[in-house]
Amino acid sequence: MPAQPLRRCSYPNCRNRVKSGRCEEHKPKDTRESSSKRGYDQKWRKYRTEYLKHNPLCVMCLEKGKYTPATVIDHIQPVENGQADPRFWDINNHQPLCRDCHSYKTRIIDKRGYGAKK
Numbered sequence: 001m002p003a004q005p006l007r008r009c010s011y012p013n014c015r016n017r018v019k020s021g022r023c024e025e026h027k028p029k030d031t032r033e034s035s036s037k038r039g040y041d042q043k044w045r046k047y048r049t050e051y052l053k054h055n056p057l058c059v060m061c062l063e064k065g066k067y068t069p070a071t072v073i074d075h076i077q078p079v080e081n082g083q084a085d086p087r088f089w090d091i092n093n094h095q096p097l098c099r100d101c102h103s104y105k106t107r108i109i110d111k112r113g114y115g116a117k118k
């Protein structure tokens with residue numbers, strides 16, 4: 001059978017070939033730019049330090065009976081526009097997580113969408 005024809009990435013002036021849509025670099029969902037561009041700036045880092053002082057343990061590990069120091073503040077409901085999103089600074093939308101749980105959550109749980117669940 002013939003190889004799948006590749007097209008140009010739909011990003012302006014990008015010459016990468018893709019099966020459809022955009023190349024890895026220009027995928028709209030994967031804007032893993034610098035973290036400050038996504039809203040995690042100085043103010044956030046300061047807030048995080050303070051927050052983790054008061055919430056030092058990863059809550060997902062805690063559920064499993066493990067005590068792991070939290071290193072990140074997770075947005076329970078993922079925010080998409082950084083600080084422009086009202087949920088970004090909503091303390092009820094924050095939870096302390098360790099790095100492992102955070103990447104697990106963003107990979108598995110946020111992808112599924114939060115919606116109905118609890």
Ligand SMILES: [Zn+2]
Nearest residue numbers: 009014023026
């Ligand atoms: Zn591209």
Ligand SMILES: [Zn+2]
Nearest residue numbers: 058061098101
């Ligand atoms: Zn954890």
